[in-house]
Amino acid sequence: MLDAQNNPTRTYLDRRVEEFRAQVNRRIDGSLTEDEFRPLRLMNGLYLQLHAYMLRVAIPYGTLNADQLDVLAEISERWDRSYGHFTTRQNIQYNWPKLPDVPDMLARLADVNLHAIQTSGNTIRNVTADPLAGAHADELMDPRPVAELIRIWSTDHPEYQFLGRKFKIAVTGSPNDRAVTKAHDLAVRIVEKDGEIGYQILVGGGLGRTPVVGRVIREFLPQADLLPYLEAVLSVYNLAGRRDNKYKARIKITVNEMGLEEFSTRVDEAFARIRPEFSGADQDLLAELQTAFAAPELAPRDDAAYHAARAADPVFASWADVNLREHFAEGYAIAMISLKPHGGVPGDANAEQMRVVAELARKYGQNEVRVTQEQNLVLPHVAKADLPAVFGELKAHGLATANAGLASDIIACPGMDYCALATARSIPVAQQIAERMAENEIDVGEMAIKISGCINACGHHHIGDIGILGLDRAGVENYQITLGGDAGPDMKIGEKTGPGFAYDEVADAVERLVHAYLDLRHDGELFRDTISRTGPEPFKSALYDEEKANAA
Amino acid sequence: MAKRFQPGIVSANDLLSGAVIYLAADGTWVSTMSKAEFITDAERADERLALAETQPEIAVGAYLAPADNSDAGPVPNHFRESFRAEGPSAPARKSWGYANA
Ligand code: SF4
Secondary structure (H helix, E strand, O other), X not given: OOOOOOOOOHHHHXXXXXXXHHHHHHHHOOOOOHHHHHHHHHHOOEEEOOOOEEEEEEOHHHEEEHHHHHXXXXXXXXXXXXXXXEOOXXXXXXOOOOHHHHHHHXXXXXHOOOOOOOOOOOOEOOOEEOOOOOOEOOOOOOOHHXXXXXXXXXXXXXXXXXXXXXXXXXXXXXXXXXXXXHHOOEEEEEEEEOOEEXXXXXXXXXXXXXXXXXXXXXXXXXXXXXXXHHHHHHHHHHHHOOOOOHHHOOHHHHHHHHOHHHHHHHHHXXXXXXXXXXXXXXXXXXXXXXXXXXXXOOOOOOOHHHHHHHHHOHHHHHHHHHHEEEEOOOOEEEEEEOOOOOOOOOOEEEHHHHHHHHHHHHHHOOOEEEEOOOOOEEEEEEEHHHHHHHHHHHHHOOOOOOOOOOOOOOEEOOHHHOOOOOOOOOHHHHHHXXXXXXXXXXXXXXXXXXXXXXXXXXXXXXXXXEEEEEEEEOOEEEEEEEEOOEOOOOOEOOEEOOOOEEHHHHHHHHHHHHHHHHHHOOOOOXXXXXXHHHOOHHHHHHHHHHHHHHXX | OOOOOOOEEEXXXXXXXXXEEEEOOOOOEEOOHHHOOOEOXXXXXXXXXXXXXXXXXXXXXXXXXXXXXXXXXXXXXXXXXXXXXXXXXXXXXXXXXXXXX
């Protein structure tokens, strides 16, 4: 990780903050119109939402150190309402900043090498990665050096400031895709072939209005070819992508209209032209980054205390069963910190909670915190012996909900409680469902419920086991349910079930689906296994026939 | 083809705070919808939107929001405008309650 004191980008960030400060001043004194100012504020992550501005801050590849998280907490207290909202793209959003304060917020972020650049607009967005990078036992290689290389290359890259549309990149180094790579405009999967490390490249994935599963454009790209290959993809898209229609401007449409084969041929031509321009400096940088991201030295620790605590405290044991993930180091674990208390706002953390997590990272977690695409936090390296203490602290601050990956670990976008684009609310729907799920969810097991407040699908509804999309039907909130989506390495788009449900009917409908699953499942079957075995019919019948029966 | 005119109010966001504001009959901006001017014809709507355009230092993104009139003044007739008027719904406010809320 880059350290804040020797921050090579500090000068650049300071310059950007001062530039934006001047732009804000000129907007306020009337020398800039809103039409002139809007693209400038968006370049700095500042949106105008329903009730207030919203500042979106990037958390590159979802990695934070304790000082950074402390500053995120401090910013929420000094200039917002003392909480932040973590998003599905590893960003944090502040919902209540005042325009004149935003330059100060950005200046404070720059102190810890954070910023809001390219978190909006038609440019390459925050590069995301596996949130368990560098920690999980199943990983082939830490994806963050590659993600950081891409971030450095794409930040302020003059050719990519005015793309036809936004462009999202994700990187993973694990075969168990936790970065939703197939839902990205471009994704890099680190793979191994004949003992050599290289990259599988995917293009054209995305959710939103037209959900498309990303496709492999290159099975195995040698490491040194990565940046020139990305430039080749971007250059083809930049020229061929449509600019006449916003809804057809993403690369997924370009690839679909052109055909993957033709697109790939053009990329290869561009690549042949671009490759010689790369002298290897990027590879030197990558090597440096690999050193910077080297795994922490984890001293062997005896885990007797962990087992004793499990035996003594069933609440701890149940949290450990659900919220721990397998670490590569013996005696260590990855601790998922749920930001989904039953009935709480998914992904929100208040300032005090952020500070508690930062302090835990300092004391027990190698100074590292991660932000997940499921809107939770993670302590990636905790000695099992320290887990009882960590759990105690989390519990004291409402952070010990044992539901990571379960039915109440719901992804929900801000929806119409905040978002100007929303067609319905998401948050209260998530809250109602989570409360219903709380009792039985351990028995139900792994289950992904995802809710978006409009067709833009920030809540990933297409790829939930149960997806919920909030719509405006003739002036009334209405919720469409999709089934059978899958966010894993073989991403699947869920299928619509039929007519939507009213705001106060959704939680019942979801409960019926979960009951149907419990009735239908065979031993060890996940929801997605059951539905691929039975097809959607029994679930549709649970949704609609039972409703009729109840009404009769 | 022009969209059929619907009676309503002129609303925008405040430049500095981003808060929801409404245009009153006296040409000032107010934060309560019921104090907004209820507009019943297209010509008046155009005039008021034109006025809003001349005040970019106050109002951002002014538009005609459909509304109903009542004894107490204009009231929302669509849930989006209700949320704009009242702020995030109660369940979504759960994270608040700390300083500055
Ligand atoms: S899905 Fe729609 S409502 Fe939800 S955050 Fe995205 S744009 Fe807003």
